[in-house]
Amino acid sequence: MKTDYREVNFDGLVGPTHNYAGLALGNVASMSHGGLVANPREAALQGLAKMKALMEAGYPQGVLPPQQRPDLGALRALGFAGSDERVLARAAGEAPQILRAVCSASSMWTANAATLTPSRDASDRRLHVTPANLQSSFHRFLEPATTARVLAAIFRDPAHFAHHPALPATPAFSDEGAANHTRLCADHGEPGVHLYVYGRQAFGWESEASVAPKRYPARQTLEASQAVARQHGLGELQTVFAQQHPDAIDAGVFHNDVIAVGNGPVLLYHELAFLDEPGTLDELRNKLTAPLIPVRVPAEAVSLADAVSSYLFNSQLLSNPDGSMTLVVPGECQENESVWRTLQDHLLAGHNPIGDVVVQDVKQSMRNGGGPACLRLRVVLSSGERAALAGHALLDDALYAELVAWVERHYRDRLAPEDLADPQLAAESLAALDELSRLLEIGSVYPFQMAGA
Template sequence: MSAYEVNFDGLVGPTHNYSGLAEGNVAARKNALTDSNPREAALQGLAKMKHLSDLGIRQGVLPPQDRPAVDMLRKLGFSGDDANVINLASAAAPGLLRACCSASSMWVANAATVSPGADTENAKVHITPANLPSQFHRSIEPSATAGVLQRVFNDERYFEHHDPLPPNLYLADEGAANHMRLCQSHAEAGLEIFVFGRSANREMPKPRNFPARQSLEASESIARLHRIRHSKALFVQQNPVAIDAGAFHNDVLAVTNCNVLLYHEAAFYDRLEVEEKITRACDYPVHFIRANEPDITLAEAISTYLFNSQLISLADGKMMILAPSECQESDSARTFLERVVRDAANPITRVEYVNLRQSMKNGGGPACLRLRIVLAEPEMERVMKNSRVILDENLYNELKAWIEKHYRDHISPPDLADPLLLRESRTALDELTRILALGQIYDFQKP
C-alpha cells in the first residue's frame, strides 16, 4: 500500500507576541518584550505551506489555541468575567498574563509524537500528545492539542490516540521535536529515533546552563505505548553542550528524511556511537550528512536554524532542503548547504529559502512549525472526510483572507492586557473552525 508524508503546520495565532518565555531558547530571550506582527507571522507561515503544496507536497493545517487562556488565569486565583480576569492578571502578575497569551501552539513539532502504521504492531497510526511540563506557557496546551488531533484523525480503525504522559519532569515529553524516523521508503517499516536530554539516571551527563527538556523515561514510555516493532526504536542522548548553547530540542541540530540524517557534529552526546547504532539497525544504506565545527560553528548553526530546515522528498525521488532565509544570509550556512546540494553521493539536489522572521525571532524555524505524519491512502481519505485541513488553492485563499480580516499588524507587551484582543481572537477562531470544518473544538464555543 502506498504511503506518503504529510506536513501538518500550525497556524500562527492572533496573540503572537514576544514575551521571552522559553528558558534555553536564545532567540526568544534576545527578542523578549519587543513588538510583534501577528498578521505578518501568520501570512509567512501560510506562504510556506502554500509553497510546499505547490511543489506537490501534501500539506495540512492545524488551528491555533484559544488565547489569552482566561480559564487558566481563573485557576490561578483571578476571578470575574473575562475582561476582569485579564485586568487583574495584568496588574498583579503581568508575567502570568504574558504566558497565558503565548501563541506557542504554532510550533506543532511539539504537539505530539506520531508513529506510522508501518512501524506499529497493530498497523495503526499511534498519536501521543506531548505533556510539555518544562515551560508553563506550553504546559497549558496538551488537552486542547489532544482534542484537535482526535478530531482530525478520527477513525479507530486507523488511528490510536493515547493520553499525554503524566505531567512531571520525570516523564517530560516535548513531542516530535525530539523524534526522528529513518526508512527506505515511507510505506516501509522504519527506525524510530527518540532523542532525550535528561534521565533519572544520575550518571548520565547533564547540561549546566539550561534545563534538558525531553526525558529518556518519557521516550521509552511512548515507544511502548505505540507498540513499535521489536528493535525498531533507538534511544539517543542529546549533547549537553548543545543544550547549553541553546539547542533546547533535537530538531535545532538534526533532521531526517527517509534514509538521510542531516546534523551538526555537536547534536548527539556520542555521534560515532549514534552512527554505528543506526547503521546496525538499518538494512539499507543511510546517508550521514554532518556539518563539523569548521563548516559552521555550533553558535551559528543555532542562530540560523540551519538544521531546523525541512528535508523533503520530491515527486522525482530526489530531496530538497527548505531552509530559513537566515541561512541564505549566513556565509557559513549557505556555503554548507550549497556543498550538500553539489554532492552527488546524497539524494539532496536543491535548497530553497523561506522568510519566517516573525517565528524565527521567537526561536522557531521551518521544522518547528510542522508535525510530520506518514499516512497510507485510506488514512489520508479519513482525514479529508473528517475535516477540511488539507491545503488546496481555495483553502489557501480563504485562510489568507481570514488572516487579513482578523489579525492585528502590531502587538506590544501592554496590548496583551486589552480585553478586546480576546474578543477579536475568539471571533477569528470561531470563523476558522467553520472554514476548516472542525466543529466546536474550543471551550468558548460549547454550551
C-alpha cells in the same frame, strides 16, 4: 505498496496573539527578542505562504488551528477572579509574566504538539498519536488538552487512528513531542526506525552528572521517549534512544530538531548533535533496512552559535519522486556566510540525495525561535488514511484563499506585550477561532465553544 504512503506536513497556523514575550528559557532567539513588537498578521501570512509554496511544489500539506488565547480559564485557576476585563487587568498589574504566558501563540510550532507512529510500523496497522505534555514550561503546558481534541477531530476514524493520553506531566516524563523524534527508513512506505533523542535521564541521572548541561535545562527525558515508544507498540529493533550533546543544549539547542533533521535514509546533523555520535550511527545502521546516509556538518564549518542563529538544521527535508530531496531553510541561512557556504559546498555538492535548497521567509516565527521544521508536524499516511481524514484540514487553493482572507479580517498588524491586557484582543481572538473551526470543519474543540454547548 510502498508508494501508497506519503508524508503530509501539518503546519500550525500562527494565532492572533502572536507576541514576543521571551518565555522560553534556553531558546536564544525567544529570550533575545522578548519585549519587541510583533506582527501577528504578517506571521500568519508568512506561515501560510510557506504551506502554499510546498503544496504547489507537490508536497501534501495540512493545517492545524491555534490554541484559544488568552487562556482566561488558566488565569481563573490561578486565582484571578471577576469579569474577563477584570481578570486581564489584575493579571497585567499583578503578574504580567503569567499574562504573557497565557497569551502565547507557541502552538504554532506543531513539531512539539505530539509524537506519531505511522501505521506501517504499528502492529495493529493504525497511526498512533500521543500529545506531548510539554510540562517543562507553563505556557506550553496549557496546550495538550486542546491539542488532543484537535488531533482527535481530524484523525477521527478509530479503524485508522489510535489516540493515547499525554504522559504524566511530571519532570520525570517531560515530553516535547516530535521535535525530539525522527523516523528513518528506505521509503515512507517501508519499515522505519524511530530515533528518539533525549536531554536527560530522570532515574539514575546522578551517575551521569558529568554529562548534564550546565547552562540551560534539558527538556526531553529518556523515560518519556521510552514511554511513547511503548504506547505505540514499538519494539527494540524499531527504536534507537540517543542522548543529545549537553554542549549543544547549553548553546541554545533546546530540541533535537535545532541540530539534526532526518528524512528517508538521510540524517543531516551537526557533529555535536549527539553525545555518542559513533554509537548512535552504528545502532541506526544495524536496525535500518536500507543503508544509512549520514550527512555530518563539522563544527569548523558551522559553529553551534551559527547553527542556532541560522536554524540550518531546523529545516524541512522533503522527498521527491525521483529519489532526490529538497531542503527548505529559513532566510537566515542565506544571511549567514558560513552556513550558506556549507549549504552550497558541503550539502549540495556532496554525495547525498539533497539536490535543492529552497529559502522561505518565516522571520516572525524565527524571532521567537521557530524555523520551518518547528512549524510542521510530519504525518506519514496511506491513501486510505488520507481519505479517512475528517474535516477540511488538507490545504488546497480554495482553503488557502479562505485562510488568507480570514487572517486579514481578524489579525492585528501590531502587538506589543502591553496590548495583551486589552479585553478587545480576547474578544477578537475568540471570534476568529470560532470562524476558523467552521472553515476547517473540525467542530467544537475550544473550551469557549464547549462551555456554550
